[in-house]
Structure formats: C-alpha cells, structure tokens
Amino acid sequence: MTAADSTPPECVPSPHAARTSHPAASDLRRGADSICLKEVTLARGGRIVLSEISLAIPQGSFVGVLGANGAGKTTLFHALLGLEPTMRGSLSINGQPVRRGNRSVGYMPQMRKLTGGQFTGWSMVASALHGQRWGLPWYGRAARAAVEAALAAVDAQSLAHRPVGTLSGGERQRLLLAQTLLDNPSVLLLDEPLASLDPARMRETVARIHALARARGMTVLMSAHDINPLLGLMDHVLYLARGRALLGTVEQVITTEALTALYGAPVDVVRAGGRVFVVAEGGGSVLQEHDCGGCGVHA
Ligand SMILES: Nc1ncnc2c1ncn2[C@@H]1O[C@H](COP(=O)(O)OP(=O)(O)OP(=O)(O)O)[C@@H](O)[C@H]1O
Incomplete structure (x- = not known):
C-alpha cells in the first residue's frame, strides 16, 4: 500500500x-x-x-x-x-x-440518538441482534451468550442492569461498541x-x-x-x-506536502507537544468539526 x-x-x-x-x-x-x-x-x-x-x-x-x-x-x-x-x-x-x-461487518453509525433510555444496558445490546429492536421479551441461549460475550469484550458487564438513560456518554459508547461485536x-x-x-x-x-x-x-x-x-x-x-x-x-x-497536494491549496501540518495540527492558510483548522473560535486547530 x-x-x-x-x-x-x-x-x-x-x-x-x-x-x-x-x-x-x-x-x-x-x-x-x-x-x-x-x-x-x-x-x-x-x-x-x-x-x-x-x-x-x-x-x-x-x-x-x-x-x-x-x-x-x-x-x-x-x-x-x-x-x-x-x-x-x-x-x-x-x-x-x-x-x-x-x-x-460491524457498524456503529454517527449521530446515535438515545431512545428507550429506561431499558437496561443488556437490552440495548441485545436489541441489535439480527435487526431486533428494543425490549423483545425472550432470547435463546445462543443469543444470550452472544450478548454476554459482547458485554465482556468491552468490559461492560457492570452496565448490563443499569438503565441506559442513567449512563454517561462513555458508558453508552461501550454498549454501542458491544452491539457491533455481536456477530463476531x-x-x-x-x-x-x-x-x-x-x-x-x-x-x-x-x-x-x-x-x-x-x-x-x-x-x-x-x-x-x-x-x-x-x-x-x-x-x-x-x-x-x-x-x-x-x-x-x-x-x-x-505532511504539509501530501495534504497541500490533496487539498490543492496550502495546508500546514504542525507538530507540537506530541500533537498534530493541520492548519489551512489563514490559520483555521482544516478538520475541526465545530466552529469554536480560539479553541484549537487540531487535525
Ligand atoms: N441524504 C443525502 N442527500 C444528499 N446529499 C447528502 C446526503 N447525505 C450526505 N450528503 C452529502 O454528501 C456529502 C458527503 O457527506 P458525508 O456525510 O459522507 O460526509 P462526512 O465526511 O461523513 O461528513 P461529517 O464529518 O460532517 O459527518 C456532503 O456534501 C453531504 O452534504
């Protein structure tokens, strides 16, 4: 490559x-x-x-x-x-x-809205089994084992019985990652x-x-x-x-050269303090998603 x-x-x-x-x-x-x-x-x-x-x-x-x-x-x-x-x-x-x-192929989509916040972490992960949706009352042994394994893989067993609505963003991300792992x-x-x-x-x-x-x-x-x-x-x-x-x-x-060629316009790659910044001519961030004034120009 x-x-x-x-x-x-x-x-x-x-x-x-x-x-x-x-x-x-x-x-x-x-x-x-x-x-x-x-x-x-x-x-x-x-x-x-x-x-x-x-x-x-x-x-x-x-x-x-x-x-x-x-x-x-x-x-x-x-x-x-x-x-x-x-x-x-x-x-x-x-x-x-x-x-x-x-x-x-496991997929975690962008813009994941929280629905069904009253359901547990276990139910949230299980809801992704073969396209199933929230709150199905019964899962077979293989399905339950797959959910347990996915929760264990992301170290989220302790979240299994918590209502999703009470979890932090990082904890929910772990459950979403567990969903992507269900089908191995x-x-x-x-x-x-x-x-x-x-x-x-x-x-x-x-x-x-x-x-x-x-x-x-x-x-x-x-x-x-x-x-x-x-x-x-x-x-x-x-x-x-x-x-x-x-x-x-x-x-x-x-690199400045590779990205300038890709963008077809001057782009600077700056390395400082172990971090990398990709900056467009005029000083604006090239990649930063949100407009936050002086909050940085991270790549
Ligand atoms: N449903 C749609 N109908 C028409 N155009 C769309 C649709 N979804 C995306 N686009 C356009 O396709 C282009 C690529 O969008 P895409 O969502 O793939 O970009 P992205 O790199 O994922 O952006 P972001 O970082 O904002 O998520 C954009 O110009 C966007 O406006």
Whole structure:
C-alpha cells in the first residue's frame, strides 16, 4: 500500500474468504486485503462525493478515516455496507462484493440518538441482534451468550442492569461498541465513535477498540475529526478531501506536502507537544468539526 491514490491496487484476496459468507477474522489470512476499492465513484444527492478511488486495506489494519465535514466519510461507510450504490467501480470486503446485511461487518453509525433510555444496558445490546429492536421479551441461549460475550469484550458487564438513560456518554459508547461485536465481525466501521467524549475518554476508547481489534484480527475503519487520539495506534490514515483519498501511514499522509497536494491549496501540518495540527492558510483548522473560535486547530 502506498500514499498514492492514482494506481488501482491489486487486491490480495484471502484464500479462506470464499468458503463462507461470514468468515471470522481469525479465519482470514493476515496479509490479505480486507477492503478493496477499484476506481470507485460515489455520489449523494446527484453530486459526486468521492471520485475514482482505488485502495486496498490489509486484513487486521487499524485505519483512521479523516476529512472535513462533508468529505465523504459516512458515504464511504454506507457504500461498504451496501447501503449506497456506486456510480462506478467496485468495492469488496474479504474478497466478496459488498452487500447489505453482511454480518462480517460491524457498524456503529454517527449521530446515535438515545431512545428507550429506561431499558437496561443488556437490552440495548441485545436489541441489535439480527435487526431486533428494543425490549423483545425472550432470547435463546445462543443469543444470550452472544450478548454476554459482547458485554465482556468491552468490559461492560457492570452496565448490563443499569438503565441506559442513567449512563454517561462513555458508558453508552461501550454498549454501542458491544452491539457491533455481536456477530463476531471481521471488519468494524465506526463513524465518529469519539464524538462528544472528553480527551481522556477518547484515548481510552481508541485503546479499547485497538486492543479488541488486535486480539481478534479485525480490520477497523474509524472516522474522526481529531487525529490526535489515534496517534500511535493507527496503522494507516485514510484522508478524504475534494473527492479524493490518500491512504498511507501517518508519516506518509500527514505532511504539509501530501495534504497541500490533496487539498490543492496550502495546508500546514504542525507538530507540537506530541500533537498534530493541520492548519489551512489563514490559520483555521482544516478538520475541526465545530466552529469554536480560539479553541484549537487540531487535525
Ligand atoms: N441524504 C443525502 N442527500 C444528499 N446529499 C447528502 C446526503 N447525505 C450526505 N450528503 C452529502 O454528501 C456529502 C458527503 O457527506 P458525508 O456525510 O459522507 O460526509 P462526512 O465526511 O461523513 O461528513 P461529517 O464529518 O460532517 O459527518 C456532503 O456534501 C453531504 O452534504
């Protein structure tokens, strides 16, 4: 994999992937490509969002997906979930074309509104089992075991009997992460899972997801508006801007030269105090989601 986005990659399929439509991460060969895009163009509302994107993400990679508001992070996730049609090109996961309802892919959507706050943490996690919804009265033994295992994986057993409405943002994030693990996915797509967490919780959440992914061999794509909580844990950055994508290591992608070329306008990458800042000409933040005056210019 290189930081260039022009040459279509030759995706390396896992020899085990074709045996089942829902391979566990441990069944997939490390070194094979988990996610593969070939000359993909995606549009929303009649407007092209991502154009001619080609990239290959190796099995087991932990990838930070960065880009300003509207850069196409959610659109890309929806395309990988088979929820968004491609205008051109092909997308595959574990060597198979993307399809809706693929249980190999765990997804945490953006803008998760809290509904059913009176239900317990256990019920909230269980509600995601095979598309079930809140408060079903009975689950079989296998379903209950899956919920227990998912809660244990995120260290949330103590939240199982708490009403969700009484939980902190970070505790709810853990339950949402548990939901994504129910089907033992080999790929996790997490759309801004750090939103609304304080810096300490952000770091803790990234470390938890990273450890889980490493232990299970899962490929993780995590979108974010601040690169800093991901530093040191990401294997790769996928940076989206102007309909284009740049994939590579932090050292390859988060540079003044690479990002200036991607944006087609002067961008400065400043490193200070172990943190990284991506700053547009004139001093404004390139990535920061909210407009908060002098609150910083984090990438
Ligand atoms: N349902 C929709 N109909 C029309 N256009 C849409 C729709 N959803 C998104 N878009 C547009 O598609 C583009 C990409 O949006 P997308 O949500 O993928 O960006 P994003 O990188 O996830 O942004 P953010 O960081 O704000 O979540 C934006 O210009 C957006 O306005």
